[in-house]
Amino acid sequence: MPMAPFDPVSALAGGVLIGLASLLLLGGLGRIAGISGILGGALGRPDADTPWRLAFLLGLPAGFVLWAWLRGELPEVHLQTGWPGMLVAGAIVGFGTRLGSGCTSGHGVCGLARLSPRSLVATVIFMLTAAATVFLIRHVIGEGA
Template sequence: MSLLGTSLPGFPDAAPLAGLAGGVLIGLAAAVMLLGAGRIAGVSGIAARAFGISASSLPRAAAWAFVIGLPLGALIVMNLSGAATPDFAGPVPLVIAGLIVGIGTRLGSGCTSGHGVCGMSRLSQRSLVATATFMATGFATVAAMNLLGIEVLS
């Protein structure tokens, strides 16, 4: 087992070192985006800029590079690390899910990455409330599923 694949007792699928490495890279990317481009690295805002839905100082080419780099970077890491290929529901459910998430990010003035990473680090009140709401909703969902006898983790 690789160093980044080390798991936790009782959680055989956990990879805390890989999560730590990913978190450091996300934080570094957010810092580089803020210091280098002068803007928050919220994925929904950058995607909206790439698709021409919103205007910002970020050039559309840079927005497209960021949006394309997200899955491309994940694919490169997956191939280099020998990680298992994820199972997908198919392109139609993914597009529908993406549209629903996109609507939610517009309604919530940002996505979980924008609020949780960038907004929390700036102590944004809106992001503090949004992140607390995300977390509380997740906890409540898991609790409800456990009460109903639905297995959350397989």
């Protein structure tokens, strides 16, 4: 599968926007921008936090649509697995998120910025698991090579 060329400007812009969104949520509402926690709270019983949670979650695909509109094209997406593989992968990620008490956005972006030792450990485990998974899939199982 051909990879898109690295674009440092869009990578920097994306990082700045993620940091800005996290800062605004923390500074404005005192909340951590952990997607799994935001989604989990939105799926629970409606309360005073439900509106901002829904707005944040709706903003994720809305940001993609805005980006695609500004660029004038949709990016090509090439899945290396079918729907069964995607469902299994999603379930594993969901399990890991619950096990780690948070996700990469909560721990990796917000937790590291707050110098949280727990988030540092969680992020190291996320990254090591990701590297091991890529190694196993590409070099042991042999798919996607």
